[in-house]
Amino acid sequence: MPPGGGEVGPARGTGAIRIGAAGAAVTVATMLTNALAYLVPVLGARRLAAAELGALATVLALAAIAAVPGFGLQIAVAAHRARWGTGDTARLALRTAALTAGVTALAAPVLSAALRLPVALTLLLAATTFATVLAGRWLGELQGDQRFLRLAAAMTVLAAGRYGGLVLGLALGRGPVACLLLATLTGLAVLPLLARLARPGRPAAPVPAAGTPAAAVDRRLTARHVMTACGASLAMLTISYADLILARQLLPGDASGGYAVGSVLTKGALWAPQVVTVLVLPRLAQGDRRARFAALALILACGTVLVGASALAGELAFRLAGGAGYLHLAGAAPLFAAVGALYAVVFMLVNDRVATGARWPAAPLWVAAAGLAGAALLVAPRTVEGVLVCALATAVLTATVMAWLTFRAPAPSRPPTPPPRRSADGTL
Secondary structure, three states: OOOOOOEEOOOHHHHHHHHHHHHHHHHHHHHHHHHHHHHHHHHHHHHOOHHHHHHHHHHHHHHHHHOHHHHHHHHHHHHHHHHHOOOOOHHHHHHHHHHHHHHHHHHHHHHHHHHOOOHHHHHHHHHHHHHHHHHHHHHHHHHHOOOHHHHHHHHHHHHHHHHHHHHHHHHOOOOHHHHHHHHHHHHHHOHHHHHHHHOOOOOOOOOOOOOOOHHHOOOOOOHHHHHHHHHHHHHHHHHHHHHHHHHHHHOOHHHHHHHHHHHHHHHHHHHOOHHHHHHHHHHHHOOOHHHHHHHHHHHHHHHHHHHHHHHHOHHHHHHHHOOHHHHHHHHHHHHHHHHHHHHHHHHHHHHHHHHOOOOOOOHHHHHHHHHHHHHHHHOOOOOHHHHHHHHHHHHHHHHHHHHHHHHHOOOOOOOOOOOOEEOOOOOO
8 A cells, every 4th residue: 555545546548548537527617617607698698787787797807806816725725735745724725715805895895986886796796705715725625636526526516606696696587786695605505515525535645755854844835825826827817818908908999899709719729728737737746747748748739729720710710709790800810829829838837837836936927918018009000910919929928938937947846756546536
């Protein structure tokens, strides 16, 4: 029996099958989450008045921003758990969720006045934010333990909690406040189930190598780790939407609408291979360079396929994304897809830097966002192509810098990795 009491893993072929099954499960869970998120505005457009729909859409956009600390918490917990094993994450997770909700609640009057929203909506936003951020703890534990089938189940449960109440409220013909109240209740209700999913089968903490000074091994998960991961998550969100925001500001209405349609291809190429990053993060935290190369190869292959498909079927892509009125932009389809494919690489490398404890892992992304804004405002022609070329150049430079920083960094110090184990759900 290996350390930790788990079984020795199966043969390599069987392990690859299980990893493939885990990847498929996480992909399905992600697709279900996106489908539920898409269903909300579709139902809202049919059940709410225009003013009510605008208010609900604005609050949901704010909720997506407020949920960023939850993603940071998940990354920090997953990386720490993969590298050092079990640890006390409860208090830090609770403080992170409470702080995020508290800041959101304090900002409620300002948001209500600036965005013409009912105060009840912005206060409910704070409550639902608490549940979403706190859920990041259990997702991170499952991800760090490489229990990906359970992670997929937890993602599905969280999606049901976040969007189930909204869908139910809209189906019943309720207004935005009632819908968000139901979403808050369902979001809080699923937290015990997430905790239960994360509880069994945790592996034991690795033991530091013999002779390693105690002072040299800091196995605590601290607020600094969470803040670093939160900053990286916010930077990734910012850079992925920066060109779309700039297009809205700089281009005429019709052109900005065309850019928004093209950005659907960007987001598709960006998020399609993200399951690879989810699966590889624990290995990255352990300094597994072979896993890094394999992940990069998969992401690059996925991006190449999507860019090639956009080049061959640009008209079809724009027809599906926006309709016949946007076919004049079909020639730019591979460029939109290339931006997303490059940022998929960037996101994996940023996660690598966070997982291995690099300082300021997201600094290049903030510099890139500022550079993109400067180039678009001062240099680029005020056309779809002008903004798109700036976005593509920024993505190329950012990917190059991140690759250079990642591959020049030494492998992180870590305790010896125990033999592969079969986790509680049968996944390596």
